[in-house]
Amino acid sequence: MTKSNRTSVQAFPEGQEYDTYVKRRQRKAKTWHGLFFTATLIGILALAALLLDVINDAFGYVAIQSKVSESTLVGNYFKQQMLDARRTLTSEDDQTLVDNVATRGTAVGFFGYAYYASNTDKLAVVAIDGVKPDAATVADGSYPLARPLYVYTTEEILQAKPQVAAFVGYTLDHVNQAIGDIGYFPVSEADLAAARQQWQAAASNPDEAATFSGEILSVGSSTVTPIIERMAQDFQANMPTTSVIAESIGTDAGIRAFCLDGRGDLLSASRALTQVEEAACSKEGRDLIQLVIANDGIPVVVNPENTFATNLTLDQLKQAFTTAETWADLDPAWPDRPILHFIPGADSGTLDFFSAEVFGTRLEGQSATDLAAMLKIALSAGRVRALESAAPLNEQPVAALIALARSEIIKPTGAGSWSLFESLTRRAEIAAEVAAMPDTELQFRSWINKNFLVNAQSSDPYKAGINIAIMGSLWVTIIAFLMAVPLGIAAAIYLEEYSNGKSRLDQIIETNINNLAGVPSIIYGMLGLAVFVRFMSIVTSGQLFGYGDPATTNGRTILSAGLTLGLLILPLVIINAREAIRAVPRGLREASYGLGATRWQTVWNHVLPSSMSGILTGIILAVSRAFGETAPLIVVGVSTFIVVRPDGPFSKFTTLTAQIYQWTSRPQEEFQHLAAAAILVLLVLLITLNSAAIYLRTRYAKNKQ
Amino acid sequence: MTVSHSDTYAIEAKDLNVYYGGFRAVRDINLAIEPRKITALIGPSGCGKSTVLRAFNRMNDLIPVARTEGSVTFHGKNIYDADVDAVEVRRRIGMVFQKPNPFPKSIYENIAWGAKINGYRGRMDDLVEESLRGAALWDEVKDKLKESGYSLSGGQQQRLCIARTIAVKPDIILMDEPCSALDPIATLRIEELMKELVQEYTIIIVTHNMQQAARVADYTAFFTVSPDRTGYLEEYGETSRMFTSPTSRVTEDYITGRFG
Numbered sequence: 001m002t003k004s005n006r007t008s009v010q011a012f013p014e015g016q017e018y019d020t021y022v023k024r025r026q027r028k029a030k031t032w033h034g035l036f037f038t039a040t041l042i043g044i045l046a047l048a049a050l051l052l053d054v055i056n057d058a059f060g061y062v063a064i065q066s067k068v069s070e071s072t073l074v075g076n077y078f079k080q081q082m083l084d085a086r087r088t089l090t091s092e093d094d095q096t097l098v099d100n101v102a103t104r105g106t107a108v109g110f111f112g113y114a115y116y117a118s119n120t121d122k123l124a125v126v127a128i129d130g131v132k133p134d135a136a137t138v139a140d141g142s143y144p145l146a147r148p149l150y151v152y153t154t155e156e157i158l159q160a161k162p163q164v165a166a167f168v169g170y171t172l173d174h175v176n177q178a179i180g181d182i183g184y185f186p187v188s189e190a191d192l193a194a195a196r197q198q199w200q201a202a203a204s205n206p207d208e209a210a211t212f213s214g215e216i217l218s219v220g221s222s223t224v225t226p227i228i229e230r231m232a233q234d235f236q237a238n239m240p241t242t243s244v245i246a247e248s249i250g251t252d253a254g255i256r257a258f259c260l261d262g263r264g265d266l267l268s269a270s271r272a273l274t275q276v277e278e279a280a281c282s283k284e285g286r287d288l289i290q291l292v293i294a295n296d297g298i299p300v301v302v303n304p305e306n307t308f309a310t311n312l313t314l315d316q317l318k319q320a321f322t323t324a325e326t327w328a329d330l331d332p333a334w335p336d337r338p339i340l341h342f343i344p345g346a347d348s349g350t351l352d353f354f355s356a357e358v359f360g361t362r363l364e365g366q367s368a369t370d371l372a373a374m375l376k377i378a379l380s381a382g383r384v385r386a387l388e389s390a391a392p393l394n395e396q397p398v399a400a401l402i403a404l405a406r407s408e409i410i411k412p413t414g415a416g417s418w419s420l421f422e423s424l425t426r427r428a429e430i431a432a433e434v435a436a437m438p439d440t441e442l443q444f445r446s447w448i449n450k451n452f453l454v455n456a457q458s459s460d461p462y463k464a465g466i467n468i469a470i471m472g473s474l475w476v477t478i479i480a481f482l483m484a485v486p487l488g489i490a491a492a493i494y495l496e497e498y499s500n501g502k503s504r505l506d507q508i509i510e511t512n513i514n515n516l517a518g519v520p521s522i523i524y525g526m527l528g529l530a531v532f533v534r535f536m537s538i539v540t541s542g543q544l545f546g547y548g549d550p551a552t553t554n555g556r557t558i559l560s561a562g563l564t565l566g567l568l569i570l571p572l573v574i575i576n577a578r579e580a581i582r583a584v585p586r587g588l589r590e591a592s593y594g595l596g597a598t599r600w601q602t603v604w605n606h607v608l609p610s611s612m613s614g615i616l617t618g619i620i621l622a623v624s625r626a627f628g629e630t631a632p633l634i635v636v637g638v639s640t641f642i643v644v645r646p647d648g649p650f651s652k653f654t655t656l657t658a659q660i661y662q663w664t665s666r667p668q669e670e671f672q673h674l675a676a677a678a679i680l681v682l683l684v685l686l687i688t689l690n691s692a693a694i695y696l697r698t699r700y701a702k703n704k705q
Numbered sequence: 706m707t708v709s710h711s712d713t714y715a716i717e718a719k720d721l722n723v724y725y726g727g728f729r730a731v732r733d734i735n736l737a738i739e740p741r742k743i744t745a746l747i748g749p750s751g752c753g754k755s756t757v758l759r760a761f762n763r764m765n766d767l768i769p770v771a772r773t774e775g776s777v778t779f780h781g782k783n784i785y786d787a788d789v790d791a792v793e794v795r796r797r798i799g800m801v802f803q804k805p806n807p808f809p810k811s812i813y814e815n816i817a818w819g820a821k822i823n824g825y826r827g828r829m830d831d832l833v834e835e836s837l838r839g840a841a842l843w844d845e846v847k848d849k850l851k852e853s854g855y856s857l858s859g860g861q862q863q864r865l866c867i868a869r870t871i872a873v874k875p876d877i878i879l880m881d882e883p884c885s886a887l888d889p890i891a892t893l894r895i896e897e898l899m900k901e902l903v904q905e906y907t908i909i910i911v912t913h914n915m916q917q918a919a920r921v922a923d924y925t926a927f928f929t930v931s932p933d934r935t936g937y938l939e940e941y942g943e944t945s946r947m948f949t950s951p952t953s954r955v956t957e958d959y960i961t962g963r964f965g
Contacts (some may be wrong), residue, residue, distance in 0.1 A: 338794065500769035587806035591866070593767060593874055595819035596796025606808060 054339030057676030059422040061430055062445045065415035069439035071361035077374050078359040079351055081322045085339055090345040092250045094222050097342040105305040108320055109342035116299040117183025123301040127311040139184045145298040147353055149224050150290045152267040158203040163212035163242050165203040171231040172196045175293050182230050182484055185295040195291040202289050213241035217264045220254025221349050222539045224268035227294055248613030251349025259284050270349035272657025279436035281531050282322030308334045317358055363402045368394050371401035378409040414462050415440055417670050418633020447677035456643040468645055472653035473627055473645050479562020480626040485619055488573025496581040497603050517571035523637030535638055542650030556637030559649040564636050565629055569622035580611035612701025620693035624686050630657040656682050715740040715877055715907040716761055721775035731936040732741050732757045743908045745922035752928040753936025758879050758911050762798035763791040768847040794825055799870035804883040805862035807854030812846050815854045817866055819873045831873055840868030842862050860891025896921050919948050927956045
């Protein structure tokens with residue numbers, strides 16, 4: 001059999017021609033391979049992009065703005081308590097306080113240490129929990145009322161006014177030598193060096209040897225004033241052409257003057273400015289530089305005649321300045337004489353600091369009486385009456401009162417939200433933006449959280465949850481399941497095992513089922529509306545069974561929606577079950593019939609068990625279809641806003657998908673985050689269902705062999 | 706081919722025609738099966754021998770397009786009469802299929818199920834053992850009755866199917882190429898089994914294997930098909946005679962391997 005006598009062989013390409021053909025064929029195969037791969041890749045990327053988009057919206061920073069911050073609420077309350085205490089005199093000028101305490105035997109007061117230091121003969125200092133203020137206890141922080149003192153200025157001032165720069169430089173260089181004389185405590189060399197470096201950078205390496213002239217105005221804390229005055233004195237000795245003026249108006253007033261009115265070259269402060277205050281100053285063009293120049297330990301002082309109150313516990317201290325009227329109220333052993341209070345005024349940083357340190361700045365740890373009082377001050381009488389309907393406020397548990405204070409007074413609300421991508425890439429900008437908002441806190445929020453899962457729908461996106469929507473989805477799906485599964489399997493068995501496909505009726509059924517599976521779901525919604533909601537409303541509203549008020553009930557219930565979805569998935573269940581039944585080997589049926597089994601015995605004992613995995617898979621896929629359906633439910637009449645948990649088939653309802661649809665159509669950004677979170681929950685539930693389907697399929701497939 | 710009609714036959718087909726839709730698969734079959742004998746149905750592919758076999762226990766009813774004409778007389782009654790229950794016919798006339806098809810159940814359940822659905826009230830263990838012994842399988846499976854029927858080899862599975870069939874006490878066992886999926890040793894064991902079973906049962910077997918027919922069958926029916934005529938019975942008689950001196954030319958050609 002040589003080639004020459006077989007003509008058909010010669011019709012195939014040979015040699016060079018064959019090689020070209022093979023190469024072309026391989027190229028073609030590669031192209032197709034590439035195309036298929038690209039298609040797969042595009043599909044996967046599209047899905048990944050979808051998922052990323054949802055995740056992007058479901059997590060991210062939020063700005064939570066309080067109507068009033070917790071520290072302001074607590075601080076203001078106790079400040080007011082102190083100011084309102086009986087026999088209280090306030091003054092922004094610490095010297096006035098010194099003079100009063102020095103002359104009245106039952107007086108108590110507090111102010112900057114310097115004023116005590118220069119009047120030790122006229123005043124007696126009280127230990128707090130056994131600790132008195134001195135250099136050691138202030139430095140190691142064991143004295144509870146120790147605090148740094150600050151001077152603030154700006155880069156522009158330092159550069160525009162060389163005399164100010166020179167004065168600040170002089171102060172940083174010499175303050176520690178004079179601090180003992182002034183009556184305060186030194187800051188560490190390291191802190192001072194850091195402050196000096198900051199000054200140098202801001203003032204662009206000033207020439208300290210040069211001479212300057214001009215005015216230097218310092219505004220702010222009366223506590224810091226003695227330091228400024230002493231430094232001015234020394235400075236002016238060298239630079240007589242300059243004049244330093246120190247206005248002692250209190251820290252809060254100083255901030256207003258310096259930032260809002262643009263008065264003064266230096267701002268002295270007996271406390272550090274808050275982020276919000278600094279941001280407010282920045283807004284007015286004053287980018288503050290903070291320089292720590294001394295430490296203070298606020299002394300609590302009494303008249304030297306007072307020999308009994310040498311030590312106060314923190315609790316006694318609290319009472320001494322608020323509720324206690326006589327010394328005997330603090331300790332029965334002490335004389336029953338009225339306490340006279342001499343304290344710095346409302347604008348004073350010292351009062352702020354004292355209140356914060358002694359009474360704290362948090363709601364936790366406060367007594368029920370104080371919390372109840374805070375609520376009564378902040379809320380209207382009517383609201384208080386409403387809250388007291390169960391029990392008087394001061395008899396309610398502390399935890400409940402704190403929760404009330406948060407929800408009624410602090411009222412945290414969302415002031416801004418960012419996506420995950422923004423949160424990761426624009427972190428600093430967002431932080432700055434939020435820092436400028438008063439009483440606002442930046443939090444990283446997972447929009448999926450415990451509250452989201454257990455809360456009801458709410459118009460406040462920070463409180464809104466999907467609990468009722470999930471319950472609704474479950475109810476509706478269960479009813480759809482109960483309707484579609486028995487009917488679907490029965491129909492599949494009839495069509496596969498009983499019908500011979502010859503009768504006209506069987507053929508009509510056959511065609512209908514295949515077409516029904518392709519009908520758009522909204523059509524089922526309209527069918528459901530017409531049949532279940534309207535026509536059968538007496539049944540679906542539950543009226544027939546004595547549920548609801550006949551005047552107001554209608555058929556827009558879980559039952560109607562469930563039956564509609566049941567109809568929707570019925571063809572899917574039938575088609576999948578038929579496939580599964582058809583896949584049962586004919587041999588199995590023949591074996592059964594060959595033994596004299598009836599059709600029913602064959603179906604029940606062999607066909608159904610063997611096709612169960614396929615039927616189950618079909619059911620689960622149909623159920624997840626029902627779970628994820630929206631359009632027909634909207635037609636059937638899902639509630640847009642419902643806060644009552646559904647308690648049966650005749651309840652009004654909403655579903656997860658309807659909830660998502662409703663949220664996505666809202667303009668506020670926060671609801672988009674909520675929708676994304678709900679979508680993630682929906683995805684997780686659906687993936688769980690589908691995984692169950694896959695698991696069942698593989699498990700049954702194994703059993704069969 | 707002169708076959709007289711008599712009540713002594715186990716089963717008898719008269720003027721049997723089977724149609725699949727418009728197609729006539731077998732025509733005018735007249736065939737009387739001797740009781741307690743093995744009758745082999747042989748013939749080329751498509752000649753209708755399996756169709757005839759399945760007509761004997763109304764298995765063709767399960768095919769929606771199939772239609773049967775003529776009569777099949779069993780115990781003096783036409784099994785195609787309207788008052789005859791096909792289910793009852795199949796319980797009396799059991800069937801073993803080409804491919805072993807045990808149920809996806811344990812060996813024990815495979816045997817017991819047929820008895821159960823037919824209302825058996827005796828001791829099930831005894832019936833299972835008796836049936837498995839009858840199918841010469843007992844010694845091989847007595848220690849693993851709880852295992853799946855699928856755990857057995859192909860030959861064992863086929864004997865399990867035979868045991869399952871005899872468990873419901875049929876009169877006739879139909880075998881549709883029972884050895885075509887088996888190796889020669891397993892085939893031999895089935896053939897030996899058939900020779901034992903024929904003491905009690907009437908066996909009709911469809912086979913493609915001429916030697917098998919020659920080895921086991923007491924009677925042989927030769928079916929054939931031709932372009933102008935669909936499946937029909939060409940010759941029927943005692944096997945020894947048919948394989949030595951066939952009356953028909955077509956039979957001779959087929960038996961000697963000249964066609965088919």
